[in-house]
Amino acid sequence: MVRRGLGGLVGIATVLLDDGLAAGRQGWLGRVDARAKLLGLLSVLVATTFLRNLGPLALCLGAAWALAWFGGLDMRRVALALLAVPAFTLALAAPAAFNVVTAGTPLVVLCHLGGGHWGPWRVPEFLTVTDRGLFVAARFALRSAACVSLASVLAAATRPQDLFKGLRGLGVPAAFVMVAAMMTRYLDLLLRSAEEIHLAKLSRSLGGVGVAREQAWAAAGMGELYRRSRTVAESVAEAMVSRGYTGEVHTLRQGRWSWQDGTFVAGCLAFGAALLALG
Amino acid sequence: MDKVFDFRGVSFAYPGREPSLREATFEVAGGERLAILGANGSGKSTLLHLMDGLYFAQSGEVRAFGQRLTPESVERPPFGPLFRRRAGFLFQNSDAQLFCPSVEEELAFGPLQMGWKEEEILRRVGDTLGLLGIAHLRDRPPHGLSSGEKKKVALASLLILSPVVLLLDEPTAGLDPRSQGILLELLDDLHGMGGLTLVTATHDLELLPHISDRVLVLGEDHRIAADLPTERALGDTGLLLSVNLIHAHRHRHGAMVHSHPHQHTRTHDHAHGEGKDHLH
Ligand SMILES: Nc1ncnc2c1ncn2[C@@H]1O[C@H](COP(=O)(O)OP(=O)(O)OP(=O)(O)O)[C@@H](O)[C@H]1O
Ligand SMILES: [Mg+2]
Numbered sequence: 001m002v003r004r005g006l007g008g009l010v011g012i013a014t015v016l017l018d019d020g021l022a023a024g025r026q027g028w029l030g031r032v033d034a035r036a037k038l039l040g041l042l043s044v045l046v047a048t049t050f051l052r053n054l055g056p057l058a059l060c061l062g063a064a065w066a067l068a069w070f071g072g073l074d075m076r077r078v079a080l081a082l083l084a085v086p087a088f089t090l091a092l093a094a095p096a097a098f099n100v101v102t103a104g105t106p107l108v109v110l111c112h113l114g115g116g117h118w119g120p121w122r123v124p125e126f127l128t129v130t131d132r133g134l135f136v137a138a139r140f141a142l143r144s145a146a147c148v149s150l151a152s153v154l155a156a157a158t159r160p161q162d163l164f165k166g167l168r169g170l171g172v173p174a175a176f177v178m179v180a181a182m183m184t185r186y187l188d189l190l191l192r193s194a195e196e197i198h199l200a201k202l203s204r205s206l207g208g209v210g211v212a213r214e215q216a217w218a219a220a221g222m223g224e225l226y227r228r229s230r231t232v233a234e235s236v237a238e239a240m241v242s243r244g245y246t247g248e249v250h251t252l253r254q255g256r257w258s259w260q261d262g263t264f265v266a267g268c269l270a271f272g273a274a275l276l277a278l279g
Numbered sequence: 280m281d282k283v284f285d286f287r288g289v290s291f292a293y294p295g296r297e298p299s300l301r302e303a304t305f306e307v308a309g310g311e312r313l314a315i316l317g318a319n320g321s322g323k324s325t326l327l328h329l330m331d332g333l334y335f336a337q338s339g340e341v342r343a344f345g346q347r348l349t350p351e352s353v354e355r356p357p358f359g360p361l362f363r364r365r366a367g368f369l370f371q372n373s374d375a376q377l378f379c380p381s382v383e384e385e386l387a388f389g390p391l392q393m394g395w396k397e398e399e400i401l402r403r404v405g406d407t408l409g410l411l412g413i414a415h416l417r418d419r420p421p422h423g424l425s426s427g428e429k430k431k432v433a434l435a436s437l438l439i440l441s442p443v444v445l446l447l448d449e450p451t452a453g454l455d456p457r458s459q460g461i462l463l464e465l466l467d468d469l470h471g472m473g474g475l476t477l478v479t480a481t482h483d484l485e486l487l488p489h490i491s492d493r494v495l496v497l498g499e500d501h502r503i504a505a506d507l508p509t510e511r512a513l514g515d516t517g518l519l520l521s522v523n524l525i526h527a528h529r530h531r532h533g534a535m536v537h538s539h540p541h542q543h544t545r546t547h548d549h550a551h552g553e554g555k556d557h558l559h
Binding site: 159160161164165181182184185189232235236238239240241242243244245246250251252 | 328331333354359360363364366367368370372374375376378379380381383384387388389391392393394397400401418420421422436437440
């Protein structure tokens with residue numbers, strides 16, 4: 001159990017982190033300045049959270065896909081995030097469709113529940129899908145899908161290192177960006193040590209181990225992981241001091257904006273405003 | 280600047296621990312190639328940290344470039360920044376040393392802290408990457424590199440500052456023979472070109488002749504057991520045995536089992552009672 005969880009976690013992190021290698025400067029979207037992409041896509045994303053109607057939400061989702069397609073991104077990598085995450089949000093949103101969660105006019109009667117009370121809750125006569133419930137569920141699913149799509153377009157079109165640079169360029173304090181960058185930088189190392197510790201323990205046992213043993217191991221492993229990450233953190237601090245760090249971070253200045261970057265941001269802002277106007 | 284380092288009776292203990300270094304006294308001259316040799320846990324890394332002004336002597340005195348190293352002196356300009364620029368430390372763990380999101384920023388980190396001009400920095404980044412033959416890695420994030428590439432990037436991040444001294448902690452550990460060879464050649468070139476002072480911590484006897492002319496041997500009691508030319512250190516089996524760098528090696532020839540001090544670095548002849556000579 002622990003092993004499967006870790007393996008999955010390592011897998012996800014590896015995909016996330018390795019994005020940086022593949023997402024070179026492919027397609028015109030890849031070449032847009034990271035600051036422009038951050039600013040533009042984030043403003044559309046914020047607009048999305050205010051939308052109340054299905055139409056504009058669907059439009060936004062479509063726009064994100066179109067941007068990925070015409071922006072020349074590797075569709076397989078985008079699709080991975082685009083498909084996996086909406087499927088998950090659909091599962092979360094689905095319960096809202098039923099009358100048990102959202103009251104409204106019944107559309108479909110699913111089964112007979114028999115009414116009465118179950119603990120503190122009143123159980124309705126029938127389990128139905130309500131019109132209002134369906135709308136709430138659809139809106140939730142659409143909004144999540146749109147947000148996730150926008151975020152994954154940003155992630156697929158920008159290497160993490162440029163994303164951090166972009167954040168700095170937008171006025172986020174350098175020290176804050178450095179901490180965020182280091183967290184992703186060492187997440188990979190941390191997960192790999194976690195897996196190593198677990199495999200090392202596994203390799204010392206033959207055959208299966210009981211659940212209790214495995215849980216005890218997980219706890220011991222956490223302790224070891226903490227010690228290892230402390231040691232790495234100390235060494236990182238020393239390595240920084242050794243190269244002249246005195247408590248204030250100095251970083252490279254940013255490149256200039258091109259007219260394409262400006263156009264991209266203007267386009268995004270206009271689109272976001274249009275969405276808000278539609279409601 | 281003939282004396283780069285001057286240690287006088289230096290002791291150091293980690294909080295709540297027995298001392299990891301006891302009364303170390305030695306000097307390092309400019310342009311010298313010194314190896315610090317010792318078994319695991321003998322205090323090699325600790326000694327390098329003291330030389331780099333990351334730890335400070337609890338008794339005794341450490342001087343670098345004629346100045347005493349204290350927590351204050353390594354921060355105060357003009358000596359502090361100058362010292363940081365002149366001394367480069369290659370950590371045992373490259374992952375700890377490479378903390379920036381991209382190789383370019385990694386190299387730029389030191390110069391930026393020194394307040395160099397940006398155009399100058401970007402030019403030097405290109406030059407330094409070219410020198411190490413890793414210009415193609417410029418935009419890569421360090422975590423995705425192989426260990427050999429990480430070592431080179433870490434070294435590049437030091438060389439960009441044109442250091443006078445390089446402190447190398449197990450520089451070839453984890454590298455394949457070819458990468459090891461490349462690194463050793465590079466260090467040799469750097470030493471030959473600019474009279475760089477090299478201090479290398481290692482327990483690898485095979486490496487010694489390539490990286491040092493003089494050896495400081497650390498015993499397991501955390502004291503300096505010997506300070507002598509590399510040639511003599513390698514020939515002194517008694518010394519190497521006493522600091523547990525070689526072990527009595529037991530093996531079998533036909534029906535006979537015997538043991539003798541054994542060094543895995545060179546072939547040697549020896550004879551048994553029955554007069555059967557052989558070679559290892
Ligand atoms: N951060 C620390 N906290 C406490 N004790 C430490 C720390 N680092 C090292 N020590 C102890 O100090 C002693 C010397 O360690 P050091 O790392 O200097 O040895 P080393 O010669 O570099 O060993 P290795 O060949 O394994 O790298 C060891 O006994 C070690 O346990
Ligand atoms: Mg060490």
